[in-house]
Every structure is written in C-alpha cells, then in structure tokens.
Amino acid sequence: MGKKVMVLAEAKDGKLRNVSFEALTVAHKLAAGGEVVAALIGNGGSAHAEAISKYGPSKLYVAEDEALAVYTPDAYVQTLLQLVQDISPDVILMGHTAISKEVAPRVAARLGLGLLTDCTAIEDSEGSVSFDRPIYAGKAFQKRGFQEGGIFATLRANNFQPVENPVQTQIVPFQPEIKDIRTIVKEIVRKTAGGVDLSEAKIIISGGRGVKSAEGFAVLKELADVLGGAVGASRGACDAGYCHYAMQIGQTGKVVTPDLYIACGISGAIQHLAGMSNSKCIVAINKDPEAPIFQVADYGIVGDLFEVVPLLTSEFQNV
Numbered sequence: 001m002g003k004k005v006m007v008l009a010e011a012k013d014g015k016l017r018n019v020s021f022e023a024l025t026v027a028h029k030l031a032a033g034g035e036v037v038a039a040l041i042g043n044g045g046s047a048h049a050e051a052i053s054k055y056g057p058s059k060l061y062v063a064e065d066e067a068l069a070v071y072t073p074d075a076y077v078q079t080l081l082q083l084v085q086d087i088s089p090d091v092i093l094m095g096h097t098a099i100s101k102e103v104a105p106r107v108a109a110r111l112g113l114g115l116l117t118d119c120t121a122i123e124d125s126e127g128s129v130s131f132d133r134p135i136y137a138g139k140a141f142q143k144r145g146f147q148e149g150g151i152f153a154t155l156r157a158n159n160f161q162p163v164e165n166p167v168q169t170q171i172v173p174f175q176p177e178i179k180d181i182r183t184i185v186k187e188i189v190r191k192t193a194g195g196v197d198l199s200e201a202k203i204i205i206s207g208g209r210g211v212k213s214a215e216g217f218a219v220l221k222e223l224a225d226v227l228g229g230a231v232g233a234s235r236g237a238c239d240a241g242y243c244h245y246a247m248q249i250g251q252t253g254k255v256v257t258p259d260l261y262i263a264c265g266i267s268g269a270i271q272h273l274a275g276m277s278n279s280k281c282i283v284a285i286n287k288d289p290e291a292p293i294f295q296v297a298d299y300g301i302v303g304d305l306f307e308v309v310p311l312l313t314s315e316f317q318n319v
C-alpha cells in the first residue's frame with residue numbers, strides 16, 4: 001500500500017531552496033503510489049505554489065501567522081507539530097538546513113519518532129526503506145532504517161536529482177496556534193557568503209590560508225562570478241580574518257556537495273575534507289605537490305593560485 005509523505009519545504013530570501021525539490025522527488029519514490037503533500041511555514045508561502053506544483057504534491061499547506069514573520073524555533077516547532085498532527089503522514093522529509101537542524105529533533109522528540117539526519121542516499125526495497133548518512137565527520141557512512149512508527153529524515157542538499165512531475169496543487173491555508181514564544185528577534189544582521197547560497201551551490205571556489213589576504217579572495221570571486229558559483233573558505237582562512245565564518249567549509253563549518261569544488265591554497269586537513277570530500281568533482285590548486293588535498297582531488301594543479309586562478313577565469317570567460 002502506498003504511503004502518505006509530507007515534505008516541509010523551505011524558502012530563503014524569497015526563493016524556495018532547491019533541496020525542497022529534491023525532497024519532493026524522493027517523496028514520490030517513497031510514497032509508491034500513495035500521496036505526497038508539501039507544507040511551507042512562514043508568511044507569503046502561497047507565492048511558491050507554482051514552483052512547488054512542478055514537483056507534484058497534491059496539496060500545499062501554507063502555515064501563516066504573525067508569529068511566523070521571522071523564524072523562531074518555538075513558533076516553527078509548534079507549527080510543524082500541528083501540521084504533522086493534522087496531515088498524519090507516514091513519512092516526513094525536510095532538507096538538512098540550519099532550520100531543520102533546530103526544529104526536526106524537537107518535533108521528533110515530541111512525537112516520539114526516530115529521526116535520521118543529513119541523509120545522502122535512500123533505498124526502498126519492497127517497502128523496507130534504508131538511509132545512508134555520514135558518520136565520523138564523513139569518514140564512513142552508515143545505513144539505517146526504521147523498525148516501527150513513522151519515518152522522519154532530513155536530506156543533504158545536492159544529493160538527489162530533482163525530477164519535475166507537474167500537477168494541479170491545491171493550496172490549503174493552515175492557521176497554527178502559537179503561544180509562549182521564548183525568543184524575541186530584535187535584529188537580523190546578514191553575513192552571507194554573498195550571491196549564490198554556499199550550501200546549495202553547484203560550483204564552489206574555495207580559498208585557504210594560501211590566499212594570504214582578504215584582497216586575495218577577490219581573485220577567487222572573479223572566477224566564481226564567471227562560473228556562476230559561490231566562494232567558500234577553509235577555517236585557516238577564516239581564522240586569519242581573510243573572510244567571514246559564514247563561508248567556512250568543514251567539520252565545524254558548512255557541509256557541501258557541489259558538482260565542482262575548486263580548492264585554492266588549501267592543504268586538505270581532515271576537518272576541511274569532512275565538509276567537501278563528497279563533492280562530485282574536486283580540483284585542487286596548491287604549490288606544494290605533497291599537499292594532502294591532492295589525495296582527494298580528481299584533478300590537481302601544482303602551481304601558484306595567483307597565476308592559475310586568473311588563467312582559469314580568462315579561459316572560462318571566453319567559453
């Protein structure tokens with residue numbers, strides 16, 4: 001029998017996150033002919049109905065309330081709980097994002113459900129669903145499943161190919177009851193990596209201590225702009241003050257899985273690899289031929305990044 005699968009979609013800066021489309025695609029697989037519904041928490045959600053309907057949910061629940069004007073964990077947890085109680089899904093899927101890291105465990109605990117986070121692959125063999133997820137900072141993967149009760153999982157961005165499946169999606173307005181908010185958001189100070197969102201970027205140009213200065217990162221930004229990518233950094237570069245910690249990739253930074261990761265002046269410490277070693281294609285530029293980054297790189301360029309990166313930029317400009 002088919003399952004009822006609910007996807008909590010997420011919008012950022014007025015745009016739906018791509019991982020929401022990935023989750024909807026996975027949802028259809030797991031539903032196996034059952035029903036797929038989507039939900040969006042936050043005001044103005046119905047503006048995303050057209051984009052969401054391309055990925056086939058029969059309904060889009062739009063939860064709106066003045067308490068949802070800005071994100072707070074209390075309001076989101078209460079709303080998601082009420083949505084789950086109303087929809088009663090067999091499976092709940094979300095992207096593995098900053099919000100889901102905060103909200104999903106709280107909701108799972110309140111519902112008495114198991115939760116598998118940061119899943120990178122899902123297999124459904126005759127109704128028995130297993131999830132792959134990284135452990136030990138990405139050095140190994142475990143395969144996990146659920147013995148009983150509902151399935152609740154968060155998915156790592158860029159690991160599932162979104163497939164369009166357009167339908168007429170019915171919009172269902174949802175009024176949550178929100179009380180006892182313990183957090184007041186007084187000000188939002190944006191410190192972003194700029195332009196393309198790092199965690200969902202298909203191309204990342206990343207710099208390390210070898211970039212030597214904040215000004216040096218302008219060379220990487222030029223290449224990123226030409227390729228339509230985002231700029232990331234090692235912790236070495238962030239600690240040195242060359243860039244903001246929002247750009248840090250690694251064990252204590254962001255985990256990314258782009259199609260192309262170009263590491264410039266990054267040695268390849270294990271903590272950095274934890275955040276990028278699952279990238280589909282890794283190019284390393286380093287003047288030290290013994291740098292450990294070359295062990296995980298698909299293509300290695302031994303040379304000075306200040307010579308190599310501008311050459312790449314001008315080559316790609318002419319493509």
Ligand code: FAD
Binds near residue numbers: 207208211236237272
């Ligand atoms: P370095 O190791 O100093 O490497 C610089 C590289 O640049 C060298 O290989 C050098 O050959 C090359 N180079 C220099 N000049 C040039 C040039 N002109 N052209 C080309 N190449 C050049 N690190 C992270 O990145 N992310 C994390 O999340 C993270 N979390 C951590 C958590 C813990 C608990 C700990 C202990 C450490 C963590 N680290 C993390 C730090 C990590 O161990 C390394 O110190 C850090 O990744 C090194 O940064 P780097 O490669 O930029 O610098």
